[in-house]
Amino acid sequence: MSARAPAADDGPFRFEVRAVDGAARSGVFATPHGDVPTPVFMPVGTQATVKSVQSRDLLELDVRIVLANTYHLYLRPGVEIVEAAGGLHEFMNWRRPILTDSGGFQVFSLAARRKIEPGGVRFQSHIDGSEHYFTPESVMEAQERLGADVIMAFDECAPYPAEKSYVREAMERTHLWAERCRRAHTRRDQALFGIVQGGVWPDLREESARRLTELGFPGYGIGGLSVGEDKDEMLSALRAATSALPTDKPRYLMGVGAPEDLLNAIAEGVDMFDCVLPTRNARNGTLLTAAGRLNIRNAEHRADLRPVEPGCGCPVCAVYSKAYLHHLFRADELLGYTLATIHNIWFLVQLVVGARTAVEEGRFERYRADFLAGYAPPNAEARRRNRERRDRRVAARNG
């Protein structure tokens, strides 16, 4: 346990908004493992490793906080191993802040044959089919033993699309579970965030945000967005949530990381983001640039001796050509994934750092407009195909 500030409600955690520009904010979130300037993009290290990169790569990219996942780590290697190692920071050699997701999303998206009961959820492991039972209390215990700085309440992420009546039911269950998590949580060197649910319905989102604010948390996740709904639906649901959340606590939009979504959510007052996009895209050979995404496997890059993004400050663009990355991907060399991941994480971290500076300098809207004018997001058709691919993958795992 780290040293605590005496008698403060949020323990050693402090969130200070230092500048606002419209609804966008720039702040600092203080944790036992250091300060996190916000807004911030958090790379995902599901299984206690940000896929294909070393901790020191992340330090060099000025990553301030990373995610890990309770569902995955509970199943493998098991919380007892991580706890015995001295917690996640020691286990994965990452001394800056860590946030663990509760595993709610994974239980509902990844596990096989789940059954919701009044007390919690029974499910089968997607790895070996073994049976498990998660309750708000057991998930709190698991996250306390994993030892992240920020831990998340156990929630139910309703599927999309779903009937509004079901989404309400899942939301209300999430509120009950949030309360149980709050009572079960004991470690004051960990901040427990509640999670706003409510699907795409602004009235549910507002209700959820109000209810959780009444319970009182040192920070709030906004879950269940970017799961297949239109961008407009996402934005109005998000706006309903943020407008009902307290202004003096951090807001964390879960699982969102497309460049355009980051800037649009910052405009709504979101402070924290995580997404597998930079790491997953990297493994497909997809690289993020200010003009949009490029696939380095394409033949056009075969003899292109320029960096992925001229002027990019990342350690990859500093020394490697597109031709070299193209070669690594064509030759199935693991270094390709590593280098692409480094570039993509840098891109998103810098995009958000740039937004932060722009907020401080009162020119966020200009920053967003300039970026969006140059950036071509994948079109709706490509997004639909990606979504279908993902759904098939999940179905295959669960089958």
Added chain:
Amino acid sequence: MSARAPAADDGPFRFEVRAVDGAARSGVFATPHGDVPTPVFMPVGTQATVKSVQSRDLLELDVRIVLANTYHLYLRPGVEIVEAAGGLHEFMNWRRPILTDSGGFQVFSLAARRKIEPGGVRFQSHIDGSEHYFTPESVMEAQERLGADVIMAFDECAPYPAEKSYVREAMERTHLWAERCRRAHTRRDQALFGIVQGGVWPDLREESARRLTELGFPGYGIGGLSVGEDKDEMLSALRAATSALPTDKPRYLMGVGAPEDLLNAIAEGVDMFDCVLPTRNARNGTLLTAAGRLNIRNAEHRADLRPVEPGCGCPVCAVYSKAYLHHLFRADELLGYTLATIHNIWFLVQLVVGARTAVEEGRFERYRADFLAGYAPPNAEARRRNRERRDRRVAARNG
């Protein structure tokens, strides 16, 4: 082209033996990209990348020289791409010396349907079945365009086992080709090494070494060993070769890298080594330690919070536990391969650096005996299984 020393036979290359201890030597091999202290272990970067690690990992491990492969790079990405990038050093971001193997070994072990003709070898690419023709002259041209510091003559590596009459024929062809390579080679900022062949027959090995010495090269490879023969056969063939090679030029035992073989070959006066062992073993989860090999996937390591090798100075053992590496391998995380590769390269580099110091201090035999007393090599049965697995893999590729 780099600056040249005026009027020296070996151009900018100098090899100086600074200490001897029995037949073992400690020296320095000067190249246009820096000095290489010998004996030296050279990690293999077949496709212009040492698998799964970054250049700076290699610098941190004090790797002094790496290999790349002409056969592979000729087929993919093509020598014209590497040449346009400014050569291999630029292309793969490695500013220390590089050695390219000629591709002789790969043409005879990997390519499909090869046909030896008086002028060279016709073969089909193992990647796409396309037809190619390698001659000593075309291989010299390819290596000059790739731009390594040390390049190798095009040789025929006879299979093991093979009739002595065929091994002699392949050896004599190798001598003719070595002479043609010597005539075709023009870049004086590259050192061309001849390659001694002759299978397991000491008389052939001695004849080959003498013949190549008459031709005169700035260094000599010893090829076609560690291809399945007994350790004793290998050692007597090696001894016959080294005893007939000039003492003032570096000797490079190709493809050898098992710890016990490195020390036994250093005892015979070998100066340079390369082997895929540390990288290939790493991908199987096999880690090298002073006591022998361990497989990190085994259940016994699941909760073991000690480093792979207590006291090891590598960057992995400094911060990661066996339990973490075990988790990465069980969870199929790419970082596992990277960390295992870093540890294994460090292990072999340090083993050879330690041998060099021991030679300088006149205690090499003690160093070797101490290491071998503690180290349990895989037994003959395990070696046989590994060899069969490899043969099946090659057969599958060629089928």
